């Protein structure tokens with residue numbers, strides 16, 4: 001790589017430096033974004049409030065049958081919406097909470113549930129994983 005003939009075809013050192021710089025900036029941006037998204041969900045006051053409460057799985061089951069069973073099935077086996085069996089092994093609690101309250105994946109609506117209700121619902125969703 002030191003002889004002039006072998007470097008002729010390769011990008012000039014200046015250009016390589018620029019590419020390396022851009023790749024580094026892109027990588028750092030990705031890491032910062034991922035870290036920001038993860039910590040912002042974990043620090044969200046609603047998520048924090050929900051996770052600080054003890055969920056009542058039985059009341060959660062009632063909420064589930066009223067609000068969710070129409071799409072996810074009475075036992076979370078899946079209908080219009082995907083099966084929720086083992087959902088808490090696939091998704092973290094903040095991710096599940098996000099899924100329920102954000103409305104980011106239509107046709108699933110955005111739910112407004114008070115933190116205690118959300119904690120109850122989470123307890124019920126956890127029971128789908130225990131059964132496996």
Ligand code: HEC
Nearest residue numbers: 067068071080081082087096099100105106107108109111
């Ligand atoms: C109108 C139908 C509908 C209703 C009502 C509904 N969902 Fe959903 N849900 C969906 C659909 C469709 C998806 C898949 C969205 C996607 O990722 O594209 C989904 C995805 C999910 C997921 C993510 C599953 C995974 O494996 O990624 C969870 C968790 C979930 N729903 C929980 C609930 C809960 C809890 C309720 C009740 C509070 C509820 N859903 C009510 C349709 C519905």
